[in-house]
Amino acid sequence: MYQTDESTWILNKEIASELMKTGGQTRGVAFKTDIDYVLKEKGEDGVKTVEKKLAESGLVIKYKDIETMKYYPMGLRAVSLLAIKNSFGFTKQDIRNMGVVAPKISLIIKFFMQYFMSPERTFKEVPKMWKKHHTVGEIEPVKFDEQNKESIVRIKNFKLHPIFCCFLTGYFSTIVKMIERTTQIGVCEETKCPFLGDEYHEYVIRW
Numbered sequence: 241m242y243q244t245d246e247s248t249w250i251l252n253k254e255i256a257s258e259l260m261k262t263g264g265q266t267r268g269v270a271f272k273t274d275i276d277y278v279l280k281e282k283g284e285d286g287v288k289t290v291e292k293k294l295a296e297s298g299l300v301i302k303y304k305d306i307e308t309m310k311y312y313p314m315g316l317r318a319v320s321l322l323a324i325k326n327s328f329g330f331t332k333q334d335i336r337n338m339g340v341v342a343p344k345i346s347l348i349i350k351f352f353m354q355y356f357m358s359p360e361r362t363f364k365e366v367p368k369m370w371k372k373h374h375t376v377g378e379i380e381p382v383k384f385d386e387q388n389k390e391s392i393v394r395i396k397n398f399k400l401h402p403i404f405c406c407f408l409t410g411y412f413s414t415i416v417k418m419i420e421r422t423t424q425i426g427v428c429e430e431t432k433c434p435f436l437g438d439e440y441h442e443y444v445i446r447w
Contacts, residue, residue, distance in 0.1 A: 244402045244435050246332050251322040256297035259322075262315035262400060264376025268306040271320055273342040275303040278324060286328070293323040308347060314376055318401035325403065332406050339410025343418060348372050353418055360384050362419045366393060369415075374398075382442075391416055395441040399434045405441060406430075416445045 242248075278286045287303060294301050299319060306312070325335060343349045352362075352369055363384040370379040377398030384391045393412060413426035424447045432442035 242401050242435060244405075244433070246325075246403075246406075249322060249325055249401075249403050251293065251297050251319065251326050253296075253298045255322070256299060256319050259315035259318045259401060260299075260313055262313070262318070264314040264374060265311035266314050266317050266374050267308070267348070267372070268310045268312055269308045269346055269348055270317055270342075270373065271303060271306045271312070272308055273345050274320055274324060274338060276345055277338045277341055282328065289327045290320075290323050293327045294319065297323065311375065314374065314400060318404055321403045321407060322401070335403060335406045336410035339407040339412075340414050342407075342411055343414045349415070349418070359386055359419050359421075363391060363416075366415070370395075386420075389447050391445045393443050393445070394432075395443075396439075398441065402433075402435050405433055405435065408441075408443065412443050412445050413447075416447055420447060422447060 275287060275290075278290060282289070291301060291303065297319065299316070301316075301320075321335065321338075324330060324338075328334075349369065352365060352372075363381050366381050367379050370377065378396045380394045380396065382392040382394055395408075409428040409430055413428040416428075417424065417426045426445050426447040428443055428445045430441060431444050432438035432440060434441065
């Protein structure tokens, strides 16, 4: 149903309704990180603009009322990102940038990172990080090559919307950066995607 071309990533009542049928749930912290980005870039008026866009799609949401550890519909995650994109004309790069910032302010990620072990062992904890955020999908840490500075992760049994795929390219680039405790900017590419006919998502991260 959804196209990988960002020009088709619009939000209306029909699309919002379809996305809200998506199974599974996600923690409120995901929305908190998104709205923190909007606050930084667009201020309080920007948040009101996003909430107005959501209302136009049939969803009345006040971000300040979202609870960090409470579960919310997984579909709302994509709707929220689409509302932000459509409110400000964000590009794919802007959505990636949102993903880059998100782990730095996520309380869940901060919790995991305080028990930092070796980079490789921490990388193996990524599935637990995913499960702490989402009730659907499984993430598989396929490869962590510290010498050649490359890692690969796969997400199985998960298909939300291409905008979230884009968000995750930024998200994983920062996760690996945090695991490595490096200032080197990571580069993440989605090499396989269910929206392109693949069985799972695959992300290759290099730093």
